Amino acid sequence: MNKSELLWYKQPAENWDQALPVGSGRIGGMIFGRVNDELIQLNEDSIWSGGFRYRNNSKAYDNLEKMRTLIREGKTKEAEDLCGDAFYGTNENQRHYQPLGDLHIWQSTGDVTDYKRTLDLSTAVSTVEFTSDGVNYKREVFISYPDNVMAVYFTASEKGKINFVSVIDGKDDNYDKNEAYDENTLLFTMSDGIPYAAVVSVSSEGGTAKTDANRIKVENADSALLVLACQTSYRTGDYENLAKCQAKKALRTGAEKLKERHIADYKKLYDRCDFKLNDNSGGNSEKPTDERLKLVREGGKDNKLVEMYFNFSRYLMIAGSREGTLPLNLQGIWNKDMWPAWGGKYTININTEMNYWGAEIQNLPECHTALFDHIERMRENGRVTAREMYRCKGAVCHHNTDIWGDTAPQDKWLPGTLWSMGLAWLCLHIYEHYLFTGDKDFLAEKYDTLKEAAEFFVDYLIEDDKGRLITSPSVSPENTYITKDGAYGTICQGPSMDSQILNCLFKAVYESADILGIDKDFADKVREMRSRLPEPEIGQYGQIMEWAEDYDEAEPGHRHISQLFALYPADIISKHNTPVLADAAVATLNRRLSHGGGHTGWSRAWIINMWARLYNGEKVGENVRALLSNSTNPNMFDMHPPFQIDGNFGGGAGIAEAVLQSHSGEISFIPAVPSEWSEGSVKGIIARGGFEISFDWQDGKVKNAVIISKCGNPCTIYGNANVKCGGADVAVNNADGQTSFATEKGAAYEICFM
Ligand code: FUC
DSSP states (O other), rough: OOOEEEESSSSSSSSGGGGGEESSSSSEEEEEOOOSEEEEEEEEEEEOOOOOHHHHHHHHHHHHHHHHHHTTTHHHHHHHIIIIIISSOOOSSOOOOOEEEEEEEEEEESOOOOEEEEEEETTTTTEEEEEEEEEEEEEEEETTTTEEEEEEEEEEEEOOEEEEEEEOOOGOOOOEEEEEEETTEEEEEESSSEEEEEEEEEESSSSOOOOOEEEEEEEESSSSEEEEEEETTOOTTTTTHHHHHHHHHHHHHHHHHHHHHHHHHHHHHHHTOOEOOOOSTTGGSSSSSSHHHHHHHHHHOOOOHHHHHHHHHHHHHHHHHTTSOOBTTTTBBBBOSOOOOGGGOOHHHHHHHHTTTTTTTOOOHHHHHHHHHHHHHHHHHHHHHHHHHHOEEEOOSSSOOOTTTOOOOSOOOOOTTSSHHHHHHHHHHHHHHEEEEEEEOHHHHHHHHHHHHHHHHHHHOOOOOTTTTTTTSSTTTTTEETTTTSSOOOBBOOHHHHHHHHHHHHHHHHHHHHTTTTOOOHOOOOOHHHHSSSOOOOOOTSSOOSSSSOOOOOSSOOSSOOGGGTTTTTTTOOOOTTTTHHHHHHHHHHHHTTTTTTOOOHHHHHHHHHHTTTTTTHHHHHHHHHHHHHSBOOSSSSSSSSBTTTHHHHHHHHHHHHEEETTTTTTSSSSOOOOTEEEEEEEEETTTEEEEEEEOOOOOOEEEEEEESSSSEEEESSSOOOEEETTTOOOEEETTTEEEOOOTTTTTEEEOOO
């Protein structure tokens, strides 16, 4: 039994939080694993509630000066009243995500023994196995990116034993057509919202496999293959025909070939990276996944489950975000509700960004591209919002977006809605992708996108009474402050997170311009503006201040820890470069945590990353345990609650960050590994600068470290080390506790720490 790559259970899922996810980036399935009434709940990434809606509030600009004056004068109540009249979107909601429907399979068997269901993270195939009347039955389910279909493959240890009926059903009756299209194909369509067609086709070896009204019926088969294809009008007008062709082609390809191609495609990404920890579970890692989670909740140790969490985050990335798909929304692509929590949209004041925190370090940069494509969809809308609402150049988005890249304010909610930093934060992912991959063509292609995000703020920022450049109006997502007079407020000017995001955005723009040798005037402009942004400040509790004033927080244990954006994902605060601010970051985290912080899965995941950046391995261990104990469902999905996928990715990124860091110009090996991770190894983890790194460690000592230089950049590692390449010594510069050396593209360097 593979302890960290196989989710397995001795019983079918009783509810959705126990069902197992499969996906091709575009099509998603949740498998319940029931024997006689199997349910696979289905999604397609572009099935949303409708078309683009123009929602910009044209009154905003005329009220902008008034709003800014009210905020400056501390008239918070009046400022907040003005939001509703003049700044909120003209319709408060963007479009929301919806499910495709349910695939039911009624398989006939006698009484069942030896039941087991699994999800193999090393192959992305989920199985249900059981014995009945001496026959061993197996159902394998996978969703293939190369072949664009979900496949359910039925086999048995004896010939002629496979019998089942299958139908596809709309969630809440949500379909127009549900009928047999030909002798072995069902057609299921919907013309509301974003119109779509799903096609289910069947074939068998032995016996019969055919449609019967709106059902598929298989009798006395040796094996059977059910495939499902789905296309929507979001991608092509001819979606129905395309889905039919894809299903037919998949049937012709056959189950074995489909599976082989699926596994090869998946492994190409998954096998690049590997992570292992010592087994401290005392044998419990042999147990089913739900039992292991329960034991951890009861205080047990299980490093192999931590390993599984890391692997599961990579699995979900490959299953949920591929080249050409939409980016991962709040549920990834796994949602059962017509009205999912927060609309299953893209909340971009942390959640969507967190979904992609692990993509580069875990060696899955291709999966990140779905996000970059979406940023392009937001750009034109963002330009319109910048112009119509604020008379600013450039492009802007508030704290949410949807399938259409809608950039107007979402909700009518004071703590969240009027925050204009969403696109700016997303654009930092563009520069991070460059830093990890060194891909200058990509940077050149995306430079104008970065620039447009920055151009908005060239116009939007105002001077405070100290001459610093600040945002106004804004909020610190999604907290409320208490003024010295005891008044509660949300709307403010210059909250810390905004200045920190702009610090990174302006730097990304001028560094990109410098690297590409272009656009010097604009680069100089934002360089100068960056020097006038407020720096992080330390407040009355020794904490990093969340707002421009040292206000108390209405919720000191708030799930957002926005003022520590500077620590993670940014590197404005770091242990080595800004030790005083790093201490203030510790005070900030302790204050949040002592007031009940970390209560949502994603907040806990962020905290893991922050403790990792503070080099506190024991806190990393404690918070990884808390994530597994308090915020992980039996199927390993993160819960807010309810299920929200960001914590899975944030947690996976945090585990990586404990093992290797590469911000602030140096690579640190095992900077925040808890003592209980006493032995371990990683293979194929990525550092900024384009370095692919593998090593082992034991009791805090790094061994067998190899750095492959993918771009030929100079390399700086934290610690004193000797370096060899092809057996020969490499000239190094040991200074300030760091080791620096030149590298050649493609060469491998062995690192031996002194
Ligand atoms: C933000 C968070 C919530 C939730 C929502 C989707 O508003 O504050 O906790 O994650 O996004």
